[in-house]
Amino acid sequence: MEAIGLPGGALVNYIFPNNAHVTWSIMIVIYPYITGLVAGAFVLSSMYHVFGVKEFKPIANFALVAAFSFGLFAAMPLLVHLGQPQRAYQIYTTPHTTSAMSIFGYVYSSYLVLLMIEIWVIYRKVFIEKANETVGNMAIFWKILCLGITTYNPESAHFDKKLAKFLAGIGIPWACLLHGYVGFVFGSVKAVAWWATALQPFIFLSSAIVSGIAMMFLMYSFIMWRRGQGYDYALIKKFIITLWMAFILDYALEVLEIAFVGYEQGAHWAVIKPLLMGPLYNSYVLGQMGILSLGPLLVLGIASLLDIKDKALLYLGNLGSLMLVFQVLVMRFNVVVGGQLISKSERGFVDYEFEFFAKEGLLTAGIIMVAPFVTYYIISRFIPIFEGKSMDTEPKRASM
Template structure:
């Protein structure tokens, strides 16, 4: 790690930033899960038919992100080989101790939902193929080959039920990640009851945004056109959730400033100094204002399809950066000032190394590789 540039007084153990880039990535990936799952549930539970083209993809995306949500933590832990202590010897006074259970529960729900949604495909593929491939799909379908109308109807009912449990679970999972930070009274930049809600809303925003961008790219690669109603609807939801998200983010800041507690002097210096680019410029000015206006135009005016898609995609890319910047500003920002409130340190991630940029990029790419592999096994675009 590069030597930290300090200013003012820090407690001597605070010079090095402990929670690194990977701890920024962890809530970011977890957030993408929540958003993608909500989109899939809007179709499966709330019957938003216009989202059908991305419903299966959204579910697979949620599952893929979920599979890798914990990996940044494992790379960060001092003793990853003891990671399961959190489930075997949990201490329930700790907000962190519930993570293993909440995560596992949610993973099971999403895996089950995927199985039920893709069951007819598994059965079809098992019937159509021969040899090892046939065996593979038969095992995947757990030997259940009943695809009668009655069976499919039951599948649909179960899927709806799972999605209905999945929504609160997704909210709990991500609200919980926010609580991990929001409940730490030692840190005035983190300690706010708004934190879980802000995390949840930004999670949904990033999840919808990643679907829009991926959907557009995949359709382009497949030489197909983007479904107009689906895109319009996704942009509308993105706009709505983002309005709530950015309002809460601003509310949090305004409350802190207006209350003007002892810590405000340090926090205002942090915002005006070390976080000026990532917080003021990136998170608010560039990546909030522009998408807010663009998505407003997309949602309120009737535009040419290509213009609408372009605005939607640009907004989504900016919002993906906005949420990443927000995670950075929370996680890293909270460690840049001393708990003595008298000084600041700095952080610049290394490129190589266990917690470096390269590892972060590889970990972030893994869910997309997983989506590709799943598509090879259970093509989720075929039926549209």
């Protein structure tokens, strides 16, 4: 092997013997990805619940249930990744507070509880209806879900709505904490040059919001298409503008990071430049920063700024969202796996190959990625998520 493109004046590619295996692979790629979808979907749902953006009203509950569906599986890749998954409970019993990872158990669980309570408060009326309509085991299930209170007090509606708003309100910083902290887990590792930047939490957070909004757009389009219910183009336009602006912020941070490291010409750049020009050229330069970023910027920009209507708007939105969903996935890959491709010998790059059938292979990743959608489908069989345009927590339907 020739010395071209190797750091540290290396004449041959030299990696430390223990670096030959990439310890964090696809599972740790999809872990922040799913966590990001949770955070992004939640922020979208809060657009209506907290900030009262009326256009988002039809999807506020949908985004919340979707966030919950993704949330249920956010920790799954971690469990699959662990060599000793039966010991995972230790992160709750003896969390080592000096570790950026140790609070994950608490932040994640409390966030899931918060999501559950918010959904519960919003859907309590539905649960009560179901408890009174059904018989047998299902009635017991719904009664338990109502915590035994099977009559709806109209006075509760006002209080519930305020509580939902409050939960959505504290949910935003919580979602930011959940995902910003995932960025911190990587950004605080000084031994991995490609991770170690204080911008990492912000990049993770902003890309999380982008991926969440984009995924909600795709799901919304798909569900509306399946239901043949007709599209709410005012919502779609708002969706596209929000997504476009979120991505501009995200892309600016991603560019800022690389521009800063590059301009600084420091120790990190000495290994990052050959990484980006070598092993990560396709997935980072061409993929993440190139096609998958410039494409959506252009497509969503056109859709946002020009007077585009109806189906054309829908198609542009879907095209941009699809690219962004992959942009963020590729970004997670470039960060998580890319960082480990730089051997700590600082004189060579690790060769990474995708596995398919392995425990942490692509098949497992695919199953975990599909699971939230299946979960969403199951939940949607039981509770109304889109019910025309009137499904919300307005007290007008409260009397039964």
